[in-house]
Amino acid sequence: METLSNLESFVRSAEAASFSAAARRLALTPAAVSRNVAQLERNLGVRLFQRSTRGLTLTEAGVRFLHAVGAGLDSIQGAIADVTTKAGEPAxxxxxxxxxxxxxxxxxxxxxxxxxxxxxxxxxxxxxxxxxxxxxxxxxxxxxxxxxxxxxxxxxxxxPAHMVVVAAPSYLKGRKRPATPADLAQLDAIAMRSPESGKVKVRKMRNRHGEEMAAQLRPRVFINDPDAICSAALMGMGIATLVVADVVEHLESGALKRVLPDWYEDAGPxxxxxxxxxxxxxxxxxxxxxxxxxxxxxxxxxxxxxx
Structure with a gap:
């Protein structure tokens, strides 16, 4: 009968593709995890991992074994954790x-x-x-x-991480409000360059009806920090595209206004x-x-x- 520690060392090493990463998760040394896996392989009579300087790769037998024991191990440990949790306060x-x-x-x-x-x-x-x-x-x-x-x-x-176009009332005063994302090119934008390409991301916006449209911005100011972009927008330096969670207080106070109230970009949760x-x-x-x-x-x- 295999010990729980041997099986746990194998499953966590397979998830992380690393003895060292598994050791950190299990509060063991990498050598101890490696020994546990080696003992499991000896007992089973099969090699579960291909070992190389680049890390660990499951063998065909290892893939089958992980599929067979992974869920069962979580169930056993879940029962242990449940008992332990009820036995004492979080610490x-x-x-x-x-x-x-x-x-x-x-x-x-x-x-x-x-x-x-x-x-x-x-x-x-x-x-x-x-x-x-x-x-x-x-x-x-x-x-x-x-x-x-x-x-x-x-x-x-x-x-949700919904991104909206905002601007200070002082910037919008006397300017024609855009009707669609394509109209944003008529306004000065405060933008951030991509760290990888150095270009400004093309915003893919959608409205409440599910229609989508690209927003081509006309950057007047480049800033590499979202907090500073928000500050620049509050100063009336142009329009900015920011996450609702980061500007909601300014929207509620009226310090910033949504430029396209019906449009937003979904950046995921x-x-x-x-x-x-x-x-x-x-x-x-x-x-x-x-x-x-x-x-x-x-x-x-x-x-x-x-x-």
Missing amino acids: GVLKLSVAPRFGRKQVLPLMPAFLARYPGVTLDLSFDNRPADLIAGGYDAAIGGGFELTPGVVARELV ISLYFTSQKLLPAKTRAFVDFVTGAFRQRGLAKRYSAV
Whole structure:
């Protein structure tokens, strides 16, 4: 009979394609994970991984074995986690990666109440625009957009990332309002260049009726930071395309106006990502439930929707 540690080392190594990444997730050394997998291979009499300097690749037998045992392992560990969670309060270091602007404005203000409810939890927050590798980076959870749902990673959608065209009333005064995204070329735009190509992204906008149209902007000012773009728009320097969640207060106060009220760009959802929904430490489960509950109670998905 194979031990749970051998099977767990194999499954997590297969998900991460790395003994080192699996070791970080399992709180073991890479050597221990490698030994567990090697022992499993000896006991089964088959090679499960092809090992190279570039990482791990499952053999044909390894693919079949992962398919056979992966779900069962999660079920067993889920039962263990459920018992453990009920046995004690959430505790330990909670390592999180969050998108900077969204994290500062929407997530960080929730944390005093979260820490007051769970005094045994210590927060380790990283603010980064790049999607984090949860398994390789050893993160318990991450919040942002554009994450790849790799094996072992699940997501809870928090709010939509709808982008809208905005401008200060002082800039719009005396100017003809555009009727369609194509008309935006008649106005000065505050734009951001692509870090890869150096070009300005062509916005693909849609309206409430499902019609789509490209928006060709006429940049007058280039800025590489969304917060600074918002500040420039507030100063009346031109139109800007920004996520509703980042400008909703300005829209509600009237400091900014939507230039095309019926049009927006859907940049996908902002979600909370974490590993294996069936197996979560109590601290991670508490965080997931707390944040999703707070967003739901405040109706933020509706508030940040452009529709």
